Amino acid sequence: MPEIKTLTVIGAGVLGSQIAFQAAFHGFAVTAYDVDAAALDAARARFTKLAGIYRAANLPGAADGNAEAALDKLRLNADLGDAVANADLVIEAAPELLELKRDIYRNLADLAPARTIFATNSSTLLPSDLKESTGRPDRFLALHYANNIWAQNIAEVMGTPDTAPAVFDAVVEFARNSGLEPIEIKKERAGYVLNSLLVPLLNAAAGLLLQGVASPETIDKTWRISTGAPSGPFQIFDVVGLGTAYNIAASSPDAGSQAFAKYLKDTYIDKGKLGVATGEGFYKY
Numbered sequence: 001m002p003e004i005k006t007l008t009v010i011g012a013g014v015l016g017s018q019i020a021f022q023a024a025f026h027g028f029a030v031t032a033y034d035v036d037a038a039a040l041d042a043a044r045a046r047f048t049k050l051a052g053i054y055r056a057a058n059l060p061g062a063a064d065g066n067a068e069a070a071l072d073k074l075r076l077n078a079d080l081g082d083a084v085a086n087a088d089l090v091i092e093a094a095p096e097l098l099e100l101k102r103d104i105y106r107n108l109a110d111l112a113p114a115r116t117i118f119a120t121n122s123s124t125l126l127p128s129d130l131k132e133s134t135g136r137p138d139r140f141l142a143l144h145y146a147n148n149i150w151a152q153n154i155a156e157v158m159g160t161p162d163t164a165p166a167v168f169d170a171v172v173e174f175a176r177n178s179g180l181e182p183i184e185i186k187k188e189r190a191g192y193v194l195n196s197l198l199v200p201l202l203n204a205a206a207g208l209l210l211q212g213v214a215s216p217e218t219i220d221k222t223w224r225i226s227t228g229a230p231s232g233p234f235q236i237f238d239v240v241g242l243g244t245a246y247n248i249a250a251s252s253p254d255a256g257s258q259a260f261a262k263y264l265k266d267t268y269i270d271k272g273k274l275g276v277a278t279g280e281g282f283y284k285y
């Protein structure tokens with residue numbers, strides 16, 4: 001099984017900075033690549049903020065100075081060849097655009113050592129959509145994190161039919177060693193496990209609300225009491241953010257989704273109510 005000790009993250013935005021920090025916090029040598037100096041400055045600010053979050057959350061190791069050690073260990077680089085020259089694993093967390101990601105993999109195929117494993121953090125693309133551009137389909141798969149990975153610490157591992165089993169196992173091991181619960185997915189599927197479960201729940205809740213069946217409070221209460229879950233679907237909408245919920249609903253051709261998008265826009269978004277982030281959405285915070 002290939003051994004993973006050094007990681008390079010491509011795209012140090014919301015998720016990339018979290019992926020890089022989490023691995024550095026657990027002792028990996030990590031390089032974060034982004035496109036220019038301004039993007040690297042933004043990444044540096046994100047890392048400093050994450051160190052504060054890890055300390056405040058009292059995560060195991062944070063009291064021993066692991067957050068400061070992680071900050072010291074993280075390297076930032078805007079030269080792609082340099083950034084991946086010594087990488088055992090590259091995790092790509094670039095914007096969710098198919099052609100942009102394919103371009104990145106074509107460059108990586110030339111620049112990274114032959115041993116380097118590539119993983120995409122894409123939420124909506126299948127790894128099969130990208131594998132041909134990597135030049136190494138046997139060493140490529142998806143490794144999908146959830147936002148706020150220090151708390152929502154699952155990592156969904158999903159290969160294509162071409163992914164070598166030893167590569168899959170090495171990435172599962174890497175996820176475990178970087179403090180995550182690896183979720184092994186045996187067959188390629190859009191939405192992985194988490195969104196395959198969550199999206200239908202959220203859609204059903206939206207339908208119940210729009211059809212006037214019950215209020216958000218009643219729907220959430222039903223779900224919480226009957227399943228023991230800590231949050232109901234409208235509480236989850238508020239955490240995800242109503243802007244994101246709107247974008248997803250508006251991009252679906254389905255009439256129910258279109259109606260929900262309009263409802264979100266008229267009732268919340270146009271009034272600046274975007275959920276937890278702005279202090280109000282379906283609930284007040």
Ligand code: NAD
Nearest residue numbers: 011012013014015016039093094095096121122123145147
């Ligand atoms: P983001 O916009 O916050 O970050 C993207 C980063 O990529 C930016 O720093 C940007 O400068 C950089 N970038 C732009 N062009 C690039 C290029 N050519 N090469 C390398 N980097 C480039 O986006 P995000 O929310 O972090 O999402 C990144 C990926 O993670 C997407 O594939 C998304 O589906 C996935 N994801 C996001 C979330 C989430 O909740 N935000 C959760 C799971 C997975």
